[in-house]
Amino acid sequence: MSQLQFFLALVAGGLSAAAFALSVVTPFEQGLLLKAFLALGFMSLIRFFLPLGLWADAALALLGAVALLTTIGAFGPTPAFFWMALVGAWLFSWLFVERLSKALAPRLSDNAGLGLLIPMVFGMALLVIWEVVTRGANVPPVLLPAPSMIGAQLANSAPILWADFVQTFIKSVLPGYAIGCLSGLVVAILVDRSPFLKAGLLPIGNFMSALPIIGIAPIMVMWFGFDWQSKAAVVVAMTFFPMLVNTVAGLNASSAIERDLMATYAADYWQTLMKLRLPAAGPFIFNALKINSTLALIGAIVAEFFGTPIVGMGFRISTGVGRLAIDLVWAEIAVAAVAGSAFYGVIALIERGVTFWHPSVRGGRA
Amino acid sequence: MTAVVSAQNLGLTFKTNDGDVVALSDVNLTIDKGEFVSFIGPSGCGKTTFLRTIADLEQPTSGTLTINGQSPENARKDRAYGYVFQAPALYPWRTIEKNIALPLEIMGHSKSQQAERVKRTMDLVNLSGFEKKYPWQLSGGMQQRASIARALAFDADLLLMDEPFGALDEIVRDHLNSELLKLWDRTKKTICFVTHSIPEAVFLSTKIVVMSPRPGRVTDIIESNLPRERPLDIRETPEFLAIAARVRDGLRAGHSYDEDHI
């Protein structure tokens, strides 16, 4: 047992014991499950004499979560031992993750699925704490709704959320992203051939990427109208320059000796580009694709704050705040977070497949 | 018959920020078809620069240089030579067989011709079975053999090799030296070979060019009278040792010049 594990086990068990002692004053049948959890948590201190498996901590954390969720409000005003139980359950789950990651460490490198387990446990714990704190402490939903409320809103407003998703993600983000990235790539290849363009365009590129979208969004609305075309244009403007700058850098990533090799074969410009310089630029291009996947979503959502038809994620968020429909705003944020992560994840997966040879991906020798 | 490589009063000066570096000065050398020529000398004496000038990767600043009677540029465009760099320079996104096929793709060979030549050259350098591996999955010696196979794949008559075995251990090196000699004997190619090692130079060459630095120049050209057929134990014969002694003397002469200047 490491020092951290020892400490976690001691505090979690001790806290359960103290909370259990405090809970004895309440009527016996009130919050039975919570009391059972506290009693078991108290008993877990036995681990200092008798080793307990890590799944015992998993079971305790799970029991704690269920007990807390089902006994919110059971005691009238939330008593102190309830919060102690929350901290205790959190400590048990921390202890579990700590022991799990130690146990998995040797096998983590070659199994990505196992690597997902730990963040998933962590995410679940966070949701439970969020739920218990917001409901247990009666946090006004306008400040922070409970995850269950957001979940209910997600289910209830599914058609609205879907329409917003189509408007913002499918119509604005994807075409804008594709056009912006592709034209950035093509212009980078053109720029690379001409020192004059390189000297002229790259500083402008850096200047443009420093422009706030707050500035360009209203202009795009004036140029391209209220519908998705102006949002796609904002996305194009945001994604073009990162791709341009990264690709220009990537095209110079091949080494002198690799280029000399092409010269000894008397390879022409296009052969050198396709067989050496573009593949070597792959990691840079994917870097831009990943940066742009997040930029594109942010850009499209924020651009909708500046005039839009009555649909779209950004529209829903800006009007939702005004109408105090906060749970809808949070549902929209949840959709945006999932869509953004999935978008990024898909690109990262493709990257692993395409640039498998790069030391940062294969994680091995250079 | 025109010489494969002919250099007259060849000079090359690099302009750098800290002044000019004379990498080659007044080099006169003729290499005939079928010769195995080694270039030996301390680092910085211009061996790599000379090979790169032959390959049209550097431009001479004085004198003349012809390859097969033409300018280096035209010879390069004719794909007159295969170049083995000091580092393997295999492309990491290509498998070994794809790396070896690279020059064939560029030169427009048909798919079936590519497959046939890749197979033949991989056999030649003893890499059969590693077709689908990536360069970073192979040892340094295997990577260097793959880069030799790549230079052999398109069957140029001239082979330029810059310390190809410099990073390898002696056992692998002996083996590859024997293989290279056999290959040279069988294919009648002309080989220019840069090395640091006196035994390697004597063992392989029909002609040894001794060079010395600052400025880079040729101090001695030694014709070897060893037979073409050379078992490894030829290295103990008096003839071999006599040539090695002459190379050593040539290097020492260049070196004392060096010390006068420091």
Ligand SMILES: Nc1ncnc2c1ncn2[C@@H]1O[C@H](COP(=O)(O)OP(=O)(O)O)[C@@H](O)[C@H]1O
């Ligand atoms: N591209 C270059 N720019 C400037 N100096 C160079 C360049 N290449 C080589 N040199 C210099 O030319 C000299 C000969 O180098 P090189 O041919 O690499 O020697 P060797 O291969 O015999 O070790 C060295 O002094 C080296 O520093």
Ligand SMILES: [Mg+2]
């Ligand atoms: Mg060298």
